[in-house]
Amino acid sequence: MQATITQGEFGTLPDGRRATLYTLVNANGLVVKISDFGGVITEIHTPDRNGHFADINLGFDNVLPYLEDSPYFGALIGRHGNRIAHGRFVLDGREIQLPINDGPNHLHGGPQGFHRVFWRVAPFERDGSVGLTLRYLSADSEQGYPGNLDVQVVYELTAANELWVRFHAITDQATPVNLTQHAYFNLAGKGSILGHLLMIDADAFTPVDSTLIPTGELRPVAGTPFDFRSAHAIGAHIGEPDEQLAHGGGYDHNFVLNKAGEGCQLAARVVEPVSGRVLEMHTEQPGVQFYSGNFLDGSLTGKGWNYFYRGGFCLEPQHFPDAPNQPGFPGTILRPGEEYRTQSKFAFSVEK
Template identity: 55%
Template sequence: MSTSRRTVLAGATAGAAAAAGLAGTGTAYAAASPTGHSTTGHSPSRELFGRLADGTKVYRWTIANGGTRLKVLSYGGIVQSLEIPDRHGAAANISLGFDNLDDYVAESPYFGALIGRYGNRIAKGRFTLDGRSYQVPLNDGPNSLHGGDKGFDKQVWDVEPFSRGSDRGLVLRRISPDGEMGYPGTLKVKVTYTLTARGDWRIDYEATTDRATVANLTSHTYFNLAGEGSGSIDGHTLEMAAARYTPVDATLIPTGELARVSGTPFDFRRAKAIGEQARTPHEQVLYGKGLDHNWVLDKGSTSAPGYALTLTDPGSGRVMKMYTTEPGMQFYSGNFLDGTLAGTSGRLYRQGDGLCLESQHFPDSPNQPSFPSTVLRPGSTYRSTTVHTFSAR
């Protein structure tokens, strides 16, 4: 990771952690307890999932380990299915998605996709780097979202499976050429999906460039721990180690403020039901038609994955914890699901039927000098890691 990528709002994040009384929430991933799942792993396998209009084949890869089963498409690096057991040992797919390639191409709201070059929003699609101005596509009203209208989520990735010791996984690679979606530099990207012997899902991102550029990679998986197609996530509880968040304007661009969550619907320092927070008449909630904001994680940027959050479904008993090296977490409560998309179960997805937890740098960082930098330069390597652990209680 380059020095610029490690720049942290040290005073703000340390002060926020102290104010929240969360000194212990920076616990590294290695300290997490095992899930108790079976440690049986199987070599990755693939099958043809469909063909693009130009005839390009798209494959679906399946990896299984430690009681977790992951199905990934070569198109968009999409997580098409993520199966984990409940408190009774019954497995269910907890990610939203489609059962066919055409829907992913035509109308997917980033279901399960890898996001790049820049995850989240850039105001007016403009930024200046080393004195030169760049314009990237406007695909979210007046702003650019998730890398533009043909970002990494709409590209076919090269996929290589691996079985390494007790780990099973996939390495996804692609080269984003200089000028793709208006971004400078040829960006060589490698993303590794790993399932460990205890069923944890780890994502490692790496990228290098031959020209100064900006990079902010993430995963856009929609979760419903009760099971895909089961209904609302309002009853899920969320705990997040974040005493501040970044308020936005009416177009969902950060104002630059690091606001305290205390006394707002953004306070998840203790576990709270998502529905209680996402349905309040707070101005910021109204802007996003629910929660669609970046939380400033108390731990800041870290070299090893540190604790970020715990998501729980009381009904099934499923629990997901996230650890990350990233300083921010975009929490999106599925506000724009409108009952028009049918998922893998055949059921229509309505508002709040899934949620996203996107570990990343802050939105619009290229235009916010006080935010941690997303600049990547030749000779430096972009590195980021996020780990999802699963259990049931």
């Protein structure tokens, strides 16, 4: 079987603009579908231990639902992933105010962040891989952010059943940048994700207040429900009486990765024991936001499924939440003359 890229229509926006859907297929039959609207990953088809393929990615089969209150299904996130307290920070003596779109805070680049823009797309094929190069110029003051930010994202599906996501950005003014990919996974294809076995290579996490803004502490996971250093079921401790679980409605926290700064390292591994499907997430980022689908409530339907409570999980490689206001966290300010570069990969396999 030869790797292929095809493209087709993905629906029309109310203003008449048409979205395109690109279908990447590798030599093993893995399928990844990506739209130019939001850079959204709409489908990922992988085999179980018996060779039966299923779509393990939550999403929709048309662009229109992504315009509504979609919980960032499969989207590219920017300029700054995760939350910024009260949408405010001080940069070089100047107070910046961003739009508020998550309680009292700014979330995922604002209501019209990178998840709701059209990206310019160039498909490519090389060395058995197929992929897309996406470009977007975020203008000065877009969603309140200073500077013109030129962003490039490369999706590459390899013959080794790996989906690479590579980010690059440059700016003409100092601006915070924290880009990530927000895919929701369910390795069974449907149903609850609480039986999935999860490992996160992190000795600490960043606890949050009641609005999910970090307190600034790096808290050891040992002795808490956040200790995923050895794989166990996502649901094993999710119902325990714990203040941090109460704040998030479950897991919605940043984990401080042990191998940050050591290249693209294994950060998390998930196994769905019934199907045997395995997802390994590698990243160069210092953190990963693990989200257990706490706000899914069955009101969203896509590709023939209702997305019920805890019917999907996210592993979002990124810098820490509220970094522009947290001097103890790795910085996210990009300045003229610097380059933002980071990469992550999602590797798919099976356990027999």
